[in-house]
Amino acid sequence: MQYETIILQEAPRQLIVTISRPDRGNSINSMLIHELGAVLDLAESMPECRTVVIEGAPGLFCTGMDFQEASDIEGTENLRISDYMLLLKRFTLSAKVIICRLDGKVIAGGVGLVAASDLVLSTERTELSLSEALWGLLPCCVIPFLIRRVGFQKAYSMTLTTKPISAREAHAIHLVDELTDHLDEALRKLTLRLNLLDDRIIVDMKRYFRQMSGITPEIEQAATIEFARLAAQPQVQRNITNYVTRGVFPWERKG
Amino acid sequence: MQYETIILQEAPRQLIVTISRPDRGNSINSMLIHELGAVLDLAESMPECRTVVIEGAPGLFCTGMDFQEASDIEGTENLRISDYMLLLKRFTLSAKVIICRLDGKVIAGGVGLVAASDLVLSTERTELSLSEALWGLLPCCVIPFLIRRVGFQKAYSMTLTTKPISAREAHAIHLVDELTDHLDEALRKLTLRLNLLDDRIIVDMKRYFRQMSGITPEIEQAATIEFARLAAQPQVQRNITNYVTRGVFPWERKG
């Protein structure tokens, strides 16, 4: 299979996915969501596969929604946000362990991929931020998974202040599980450990923890509905259009 | 408008409230609850206003319930505790960002004002404690908001041990969002950042996070009912009377 937005490598019992949209700041478009889903399908079809590793470019893991695409295909927002939410949910229910390998910026929707992953390894130079509120939006789909990891207040203050947090801070609040200067070595050790687990236990574990996560179908649906509602507001549309057509950020008109 | 228990100042896009009951240890009486509510009304009526800052006296932010008043107006307890709960709830749903600026002790009900605020700035000399259990009471209204910020166990251990925690510890558990020796500068930077946000997003954000907070009308009601039940117990009444009339703390009769 040919991929447009990712590079896929195979290692023993492991798939490694590199998000690769260098000309679009590794932002999330429909194709990326689709192709990440396809990789999960592939992994599920490989009984020997235990882990799926997701990484970005050096210095940039992933930014949020691709605003260019969002402004092109107005009206289909609701559909795409459901696809994004479904992808995050699949991370948390997959029979494979999803590991994020961070070494750079993570912004907006990119934080959702991280928050919904099973385990997150990161170097010191990672920085994570939720910039949505500056655009008149909210990270509706990210929030339930983020609360699961960092608790209510940190998810709330990240959303409200829109201020980036460092890898060190992210580690302190459990958004990063392991902080390391040696990503390869840390990943190798973690993979060895995970490969020791009994075969069927991952999927049982995820299903069991799901019950305790507070994330229900109602919350998933509320997330996509609220995001679609916000995205449809004229002010938000103007913010996106001004950025896409003239390169002006919303706060530059206000500051 | 004239205020009895607070001093109100206006800054650009900001209201600053100073709790001021120097002769009563900045404790919470009916009038303070009423006047804080009036300030929220005022802020809501000012479209330009983005933030409401609450501060206390240097060295003392706020203690809990005014026991003198509580012993005077026996029988109306239930009413007042509902007013207090409603005030905390309004903090979390207001279209304005509520910021606590701490530089001193915070005790019992005062911790509720802090826990229900959107963001909390503090100097190192702040100390927070829940002393209610020593009186035979529980911080029923504080607990749901405190759990939202610090998680179950820390809210529980603060309630059970009644031991003060330092600003540094409060910061580590997210009861304080920013620890600083330069409150004015930290507040100025935070305010600038919050002023960049899209106008209507605050109220949407709060409503959305409310759904994820675990605080329901049932929990709010259970809180006021349980507090009223405990406050009506003869032993608690005796504890308060002994303190108000003779200055004797409950633990002094036992130690």
Place this chain on the structure above:
Amino acid sequence: MQYETIILQEAPRQLIVTISRPDRGNSINSMLIHELGAVLDLAESMPECRTVVIEGAPGLFCTGMDFQEASDIEGTENLRISDYMLLLKRFTLSAKVIICRLDGKVIAGGVGLVAASDLVLSTERTELSLSEALWGLLPCCVIPFLIRRVGFQKAYSMTLTTKPISAREAHAIHLVDELTDHLDEALRKLTLRLNLLDDRIIVDMKRYFRQMSGITPEIEQAATIEFARLAAQPQVQRNITNYVTRGVFPWERKG
């Protein structure tokens, strides 16, 4: 009363229980569950008693389920796991304050005793781990109490990675409430403080916090049902038999 699996000492307003199964690695068998329950009964019958302290041997607090017994009495698993769950629940509802005093390893089901306790004191040499997934099991009963203390992600990563965490890390995530080199002194101070509390407030406090804990009868039941289901799987039975009869750990056949 004579005890088989514990040593019971009485101190002023305090019972001290030492788990003592030196020949079985301080693992949890039916008798230990029964005798810990009997100590709670005794404590409840002593109005003056305020605290129950649980400790293990120096260097080893408690390991998990006694696999020898588990393999002997196949078919009664469901019953025993309910007894274990009920014991943890009693910790969180008892009118006495349950304090764990850790100075050594805590493994699998032993972590449940710690997580369900009201307060946990520990020296630096303690280490806690959830090894269940290596056996094809999950710490189903431990998880709800662990999430209550450390949040979702840390409970999840401990279960998934099966990696031990140090006392220092356990303290950072609130699985240990106080880290100290002077257990006796720390316990003495804590006990003095707890003895100051109003008599009936402990049971009211626990009942109130229970409502906020997210642990419902449905979750308790789901925990025991899922554990019994996993324990009955042929692969898990083989893992236990291989260990009991030949001393082979599951991961030794795979590594």
